Amino acid sequence: MKIATIDVYAVRAPRKEPVRAGNIGTPVLASEFGVIRIEADNGCVGLGEISITSPRIGFSLCHAARTLLAPALIGSDPLALPVALRTIDVKLAGELSAPYLRAAFEMALLDLAGRFYGLPVYQLLGGRAREGVPLAWGIYQKSPEEMAADAQAGIAAGFQALKLKVGRRLADDVAAVGAVAAAVGDVPLRLDANMAWRTVPEASRAMATLAAEARVAWFEQPLGRANLAGMRLLRQQAVAPIMADESLQSLRDAYDVAVAEAADIFNVYVCEAGGMTAAAQIFALAHTLDIPCIIGSQAELGIGTAAAAHLGVAVADLPYPCETFGPLRYARDLVAPGPRIEAGMLYPSDRPGLGVELDMDALREMEVAD
Ligand SMILES: [Mg+2]
DSSP states (O other), X not given: OOEEXXXXXXXXXXXXXXXXXXXXXXXXXXXXXXXXEEEETTSXXXXXXXXXXXXXXXXXXXXXXXXXXXXXXXXXXXXXXXXXXXHHHHHHXXXXXXXXXXXXXXXXXXXXXXXXXXXXXXXXXXXXXXXOEEBOEEEOSSOHHHHHHHHHHHHHTTOOOEEEEOXXXXXXXXXXHHHHHHHHTTOOEEEEOTTOOOSHHHHHHHHHHHHTTSOEEEEEOOSOTTOHHHHHHHHHHTSSOEEESTTOOSHHHHHHHHHTTOXXXXXXXXXXXXXXXXXXXXXXXXXXXXXXXXXXXXXXXXXXHHHHHHHHHHSSOOOSOBOOOGGGGBSOOSBSSOOEEETTEEEOOSSSBTOOOBOHHHHHHHBOOO
């Protein structure tokens, strides 16, 4: 079997509501993605998603996928995954966006392999440890009253934990966290600062203040991504556990964060790790070090979320709800059927491959020139 064609589509997915967060200057109204469709000479097909939520960046990655990676892979064996990944790694040579492209192509190749062998991707990842992936729900930054209402709606819909962005003026954070805590009672809140606090004392003060307002599950990425020494100091203050997100993308990052003793919990993304198998390797490293992980999200569409679902049921340990509810953020998904999200759980399909199919009407509606 040989790879015959690789199609790359740039798409723009309108958001159900604008994204506001401390680290985003202007509200994000739509997110860009790339879709990779690999077809082998025997007609076997695989789908992958370049998951990019920030405006503008997605276009350039589609161009690189089409002009740099596709020509290097066409004619090669789609089932020889390590060879294909090495080709991609050599071509991208450590480029910053490399993990997103690598993840997209790996998704498509594993989808294709699953369809060829007649197995769901979670079987290719080692088999199923659980039925589904428990989910947390994310609350956008808006007025405290609106955030409290969104939090109540999330819990009523079956989500098992709540995540809020913090890192605005401390008074605004206190009002938001206090309102949500009052609305949902005992539910522990995940507070994500997205690197907003600049120094250990500033973070320390904010964390102590916010921890007095709510039951805090953990503080996510309180400091800049390179400030592992600062994260370690915050851990030692033990206000609440510290989660690494921006500090931790690759397996090498996970090693560095662990050696620096900079985090209690890892937030692992398929697209940032460079694919499902790379993310599984981070889970395995963390497992040996007794560091729990969740699967995080760039608010992927259906293909990327299906990949998270297959990974999430295949990893050995998944002690906390994950944040892979991306399709719920968009007016429309690109796939039908897509991954099943129900009562706060994400389930992988039992069909061969990732178990999702492109909705060609949706693709035509959302496709943009790149
Ligand atoms: Mg985060």
